[in-house]
Amino acid sequence: MCWLCEKYGDSEGGRWYLNPENYARRLYKVRKATEEASGADADPQSAGMGAGAIAELIKARIAEDPEWEKEVRDEALEHAYQTHFAQVVTVDEFMQILDTAYPLVKMTCGCRRVQRGMPDEENFTCMGIGPGMYKWERWPETYRGGVEFMTPEEAKEWALINHKQGRVQTIDVFGTPYIGGLCQCEYPGCVAVRNRVDYDFKFLLKGHSVAKVDRDKCTGCKSCLNRCQFKALNLEVYTNKAYIDLDTCFGCGLCATACPVDAINLLDRESLPGLANNW
Amino acid sequence: MRDMIAQINIDYDLCQDPLVCRGCLTVCPTVVFVCGPTKIWKFRETDTKEYKVVARYIDKCSGCGDCEKACPTGALKLGFISRAELRDRFRAERAAKLAAQQIQE
Numbered sequence A: 001m002c003w004l005c006e007k008y009g010d011s012e013g014g015r016w017y018l019n020p021e022n023y024a025r026r027l028y029k030v031r032k033a034t035e036e037a038s039g040a041d042a043d044p045q046s047a048g049m050g051a052g053a054i055a056e057l058i059k060a061r062i063a064e065d066p067e068w069e070k071e072v073r074d075e076a077l078e079h080a081y082q083t084h085f086a087q088v089v090t091v092d093e094f095m096q097i098l099d100t101a102y103p104l105v106k107m108t109c110g111c112r113r114v115q116r117g118m119p120d121e122e123n124f125t126c127m128g129i130g131p132g133m134y135k136w137e138r139w140p141e142t143y144r145g146g147v148e149f150m151t152p153e154e155a156k157e158w159a160l161i162n163h164k165q166g167r168v169q170t171i172d173v174f175g176t177p178y179i180g181g182l183c184q185c186e187y188p189g190c191v192a193v194r195n196r197v198d199y200d201f202k203f204l205l206k207g208h209s210v211a212k213v214d215r216d217k218c219t220g221c222k223s224c225l226n227r228c229q230f231k232a233l234n235l236e237v238y239t240n241k242a243y244i245d246l247d248t249c250f251g252c253g254l255c256a257t258a259c260p261v262d263a264i265n266l267l268d269r270e271s272l273p274g275l276a277n278n279w
Numbered sequence B: 001m002r003d004m005i006a007q008i009n010i011d012y013d014l015c016q017d018p019l020v021c022r023g024c025l026t027v028c029p030t031v032v033f034v035c036g037p038t039k040i041w042k043f044r045e046t047d048t049k050e051y052k053v054v055a056r057y058i059d060k061c062s063g064c065g066d067c068e069k070a071c072p073t074g075a076l077k078l079g080f081i082s083r084a085e086l087r088d089r090f091r092a093e094r095a096a097k098l099a100a101q102q103i104q105e
Helices: A003-008 A049-064 A066-083 A091-100 A110-116 A131-138 A152-165 A191-199 A255-256 B023-025 B066-070 B083-104
Strands: A086-088 A105-106 A125-129 A149-152 A168-173 A178-183 A211-212 A231-234 A239-245 A264-268 B004-010 B033-037 B051-055 B074-083
Touching: A049 A066, A049 A191, A049 B083, A091 A152, A105 A152, A110 A191, A110 B023, A110 B033, A125 A131, A125 A152, A131 A191, A149 A152, A152 A168, A152 A178, A152 B051, A178 A191, A211 A239, A255 A264, B004 B051, B004 B083, B023 B033, B023 B066, B066 B074, B074 B083
Parallel strands: none
Antiparallel strands: A086 A168, A105 A125, A105 A149, A125 A178, A168 A178, A211 A264, A231 A239, B004 B074, B033 B051
């Protein structure tokens, strides 16, 4: 079983991020009044998740020193899983979360500012949730431009637009197991997606679902082809069917909802012995 | 595995307001650059002038040179170094760090 569900799931064995307790106000911790920090790496969010670790991991790779690489990875992830990490969810789960958490806000995407310098006013794709949103002014350096409060209906409409446009939806943990953010991401603009795809840095965990092609139903129409942000999907040209690499699939479901004939099914990762625990 | 790795030097006296300029950040085909705040202030937004561009994902750089052309102040210089040379340099850095740690213990 998924270690997060085991520890933070409800008593019925449900998925941990659908457990309302993990959105509860009592879990929300006001960030400690630390001194004003110096340097982009002083705050893990300021220059992207695991920023310092990735810089060192790249060095270790160039040095061809697997022991060094493992050390950086293990240390950074141990810290991340206690404090700040993310996991892919499906759009249906995303909607359920929008029914659970409150308040809901739209805010700037820190990643695309960091990686592409996108102006914050053009970049309000992330969502913040929960009591922290009343206190956004405590970390204005991260969420430049403030927050825009939304009703649950507005938030769902916004989430659907993002899903249609092709962004992967994730939950973001701020002090495990408190879920305080919902990202709508893409490769390579999203630091979490990028670092996972290019460096296998498991700050971003795969989702509980995995997408499988029904080869009888697939017509080879290619509607799904540009949807995958994880390089897991291509067309088998000779058989004219979509092909999904199940080991690489993150289970976001972007390909499944683009299919006009329902030829892509989302399966429960843990029901497949070959894929269970491939987070 | 590539033979050559990019060495991207940015002269911060010339590169002043990277989030407003965005030259290299926008054009890079492999998203080599990141731009983060140099100081975290409490209770106010950072000024764009307090941001700094660094070439983080140097192992992704193809050497196309678009960043150098896009830089309006000539602050950015792109060069290449052999992977083997950089490997030895990073190994030496690591060895020195581990040795220093052992002395402390």
